[in-house]
Amino acid sequence: MPTFIKRILGLVIAVVALVGANAMMSTEGLFGFGIPYYYAEILALTGIAVILAVSLNLITGFTGQFSIGHAGFMAVGAYASVFMTVYFSQGAERWLTSLVGTTVAQSLVFLGVIIFGALVAALAGLVVGIPSLRLRGDYLAIVTLGFAEIIRIIILNIDRVGGATGFRGAVAPWEGRPIIPQYANFTWIGAFAIITIVVVYNIVNSDVGRALISIREDELAAEAMGVNTTRYKVISFVISSAFAGVAGALFGHFRQFLHTNDFQFIRSIEIIIMIVLGGMGSITGAVLGAIVITILPELLRKLPGDLYSYRLVIYSALLILIMLTRPQGVMGAKEFGLSGLKRPQRRPEGDKPAGEKGVPIAQQSSSKEVEQGKEHA
Amino acid sequence: MDTFVQQLINGLNIGAIYALIALGYTMVYGILRLINFAHGDVYMVGAFAGFYIALSFGLAGPSFLSLTLVLVGAMLIAAAVGMVIERFAYRPVRKYSRMTTLIMAIGVSLLIENLFVARIGAAPRAFPDFLGSQSQPPYHLFGNAAISKAQIVIFLLSIALMLLLQWIVFKTKVGIAMRAVSFNLNSAKLMGINTDAIISLTFAIGSSLAAAGGVLTAQYNPNIDPLMGILTGLKAFVAAVLGGIGNIPGAVLGGLLIGIAETFVVGYGQHIGIASTYRDAVAFAILILVLLLRPSGLLGATVQEKV
Numbered sequence: 001m002p003t004f005i006k007r008i009l010g011l012v013i014a015v016v017a018l019v020g021a022n023a024m025m026s027t028e029g030l031f032g033f034g035i036p037y038y039y040a041e042i043l044a045l046t047g048i049a050v051i052l053a054v055s056l057n058l059i060t061g062f063t064g065q066f067s068i069g070h071a072g073f074m075a076v077g078a079y080a081s082v083f084m085t086v087y088f089s090q091g092a093e094r095w096l097t098s099l100v101g102t103t104v105a106q107s108l109v110f111l112g113v114i115i116f117g118a119l120v121a122a123l124a125g126l127v128v129g130i131p132s133l134r135l136r137g138d139y140l141a142i143v144t145l146g147f148a149e150i151i152r153i154i155i156l157n158i159d160r161v162g163g164a165t166g167f168r169g170a171v172a173p174w175e176g177r178p179i180i181p182q183y184a185n186f187t188w189i190g191a192f193a194i195i196t197i198v199v200v201y202n203i204v205n206s207d208v209g210r211a212l213i214s215i216r217e218d219e220l221a222a223e224a225m226g227v228n229t230t231r232y233k234v235i236s237f238v239i240s241s242a243f244a245g246v247a248g249a250l251f252g253h254f255r256q257f258l259h260t261n262d263f264q265f266i267r268s269i270e271i272i273i274m275i276v277l278g279g280m281g282s283i284t285g286a287v288l289g290a291i292v293i294t295i296l297p298e299l300l301r302k303l304p305g306d307l308y309s310y311r312l313v314i315y316s317a318l319l320i321l322i323m324l325t326r327p328q329g330v331m332g333a334k335e336f337g338l339s340g341l342k343r344p345q346r347r348p349e350g351d352k353p354a355g356e357k358g359v360p361i362a363q364q365s366s367s368k369e370v371e372q373g374k375e376h377a
Numbered sequence: 378m379d380t381f382v383q384q385l386i387n388g389l390n391i392g393a394i395y396a397l398i399a400l401g402y403t404m405v406y407g408i409l410r411l412i413n414f415a416h417g418d419v420y421m422v423g424a425f426a427g428f429y430i431a432l433s434f435g436l437a438g439p440s441f442l443s444l445t446l447v448l449v450g451a452m453l454i455a456a457a458v459g460m461v462i463e464r465f466a467y468r469p470v471r472k473y474s475r476m477t478t479l480i481m482a483i484g485v486s487l488l489i490e491n492l493f494v495a496r497i498g499a500a501p502r503a504f505p506d507f508l509g510s511q512s513q514p515p516y517h518l519f520g521n522a523a524i525s526k527a528q529i530v531i532f533l534l535s536i537a538l539m540l541l542l543q544w545i546v547f548k549t550k551v552g553i554a555m556r557a558v559s560f561n562l563n564s565a566k567l568m569g570i571n572t573d574a575i576i577s578l579t580f581a582i583g584s585s586l587a588a589a590g591g592v593l594t595a596q597y598n599p600n601i602d603p604l605m606g607i608l609t610g611l612k613a614f615v616a617a618v619l620g621g622i623g624n625i626p627g628a629v630l631g632g633l634l635i636g637i638a639e640t641f642v643v644g645y646g647q648h649i650g651i652a653s654t655y656r657d658a659v660a661f662a663i664l665i666l667v668l669l670l671r672p673s674g675l676l677g678a679t680v681q682e683k684v
Binding site (some may be wrong): 057064066139142143145146147156157265269272273276280309310319327365 | 410412466469470473474475476477479480481483484485487488491492564607611614615618638652654655657658661662664665668669672
């Protein structure tokens with residue numbers, strides 16, 4: 001089957017699956033199969049978590065730059081897009097409704113504000129990234145943390161987005177929508193989760209991706225080979241921030257309420273835990289981590305009596321346990337998927353492999369002494 | 378003038394406590410190149426250890442002896458906690474990448490916080506006032522600027538502890554070993570230094586200083602809760618970076634500067650349009666400026682990265 005037909009088929013299946021899943025999440029359900037709102041909300045939040053984890057994985061897992069400020073960029077995207085929806089989208093929506101009808105008009109407006117949120121978050125990423133990506137390791141971590149905290153405190157001091165009382169709709173002296181419309185649903189969130197995964201997958205498997213991975217493996221060596229490390233680090237940081245902004249926009253239009261407490265330090269840590277759990281440098285691992293970390297606390301709610309109050313203790317103990325036993329994450333840098341189920345292709349007779357798979361040629365010819373020498377170094 | 382002196386006094390007071398905590402960060406970073414995220418929580422554990430010692434011995438009234446007892450007890454408990462964290466969380470992952478150790482530090486921090494929240498709840502507790510500063514009138518300087526007895530004691534005790542640390546690090550055999558390990562861990566090991574013991578001791582000293590900071594903060598602001606260490610810990614880390622991480626006088630200088638900057642934002646910010654809610658942002662703004670302009674910190678030495 002030609003590739004483009006495969007792709008179109010994949011797209012159609014994805015759209016049908018998403019719309020079907022979304023229909024199941026209403027009270028009437030799809031052909032009578034419905035799930036309660038509580039579970040529907042958890043699934044939607046899982047989708048948002050997938051976007052956050054996969055996008056953070058681009059900068060932390062593939063480029064090797066430790067950022068603890070992802071929630072800050074999510075906040076920028078959320079507030080920027082909801083701000084547009086509440087104050088500046090009513091006129092456009094009315095005009096579009098007269099042209100193409102309500103549903104399409106709302107979708108177009110929502111798409112517009114999501115892109116706006118992503119752009120503002122990308123801009124914030126650029127402003128933060130250019131100076132701070134010159135720093136290495138721990139310093140970068142602490143600067144991103146500082147920026148996220150500053151972003152949060154600045155938002156907290158803007159009266160027009162509600163400040164400390166939270167953002168529910170237009171604030172008194174200014175005119176706009178009284179409540180944030182719930183534009184986001186599972187179809188939107190799922191679609192953007194798939195877009196994020198596809199975009200990150202394509203970046204990682206392109207020449208840009210190889211440059212990013214070379215930075216992760218050895219920044220000095222990459223620079224010596226002619227990779228403009230600062231440029232590539234900024235690129236991956238900006239893309240990662242843009243997707244965090246998308247996640248924020250979806251979150252704002254799903255919850256219909258924004259508060260800076262949702263974007264604290266602990267939120268960034270949670271996203272890091274997702275990719276650590278799944279394995280840094282693995283897209284499927286990040287998806288898995290996002291699903292587990294979003295659903296696990298809800299499952300722990302079901303624990304009997306006193307154990308329930310210990311759910312966060314269990315959660316953090318789990319993190320420590322993973323670090324002690326499997327510091328590269330559950331998946332490591334491996335991906336998993338349907339290709340593992342395929343029948344392995346037989347190698348023709350007489351075609352000997354050039355060496356052990358996955359081991360650089362330089363190491364393969366090495367004798368035991370060289371190996372031991374490496375260990376001592 | 379009154380306001381200025383008053384803000385300076387308040388700033389130096391908060392700054393002295395930041396400095397005490399920053400010393401632990403700087404010592405651990407100097408030796409292991411690890412941001413010990415759990416250090417802020419050790420500060421919280423210290424405050425609670427003091428609280429429960431006071432509770433179990435029935436110490437409540439203003440008495441300097443009680444304060445000394447609580448302070449020493451809290452420092453010993455926190456030292457033990459610090460050593461346990463190092464032994465069971467950091468030592469096993471020391472050989473892995475720095476990102477692994479950093480995540481481990483975050484994990485330990487979350488575990489301590491959540492364990493305390495689950496055991497005793499997140500509601501603040503009232504720490505007993507050993508210095509009687511709430512009942513006694515404060516002393517006055519330059520007219521209206523007030524300085525309470527608690528502020529004087531906090532400041533003097535912090536300075537005394539910092540001098541003690543300076544003496545340990547620069548005048549004792551253990552201090553020489555600590556500096557050697559910080560300079561080069563493997564060479565120190567070859568010279569016959571028991572590096573594991575020295576690292577353990579570093580955690581013990583740093584943690585006990587953080588606990589002293591916790592008890593002294595509680596004399597100033599008696600509300601203690603399980604999450605008090607997060608923001609204070611982050612700011613103390615900023616102080617350590619500001620002064621030049623790994624540098625002991627730098628941590629003290631950084632702590633005092635952060636404390637003063639914070640109180641000045643609260644005191645003078647409204648005149649130039651900065652709300653007092655920005656007090657928590659100022660430390661991070663300073664951090665970013667310092668890292669961009671002078672990444673090695675105010676007193677730190679520039680280290681050339683070797684290939």
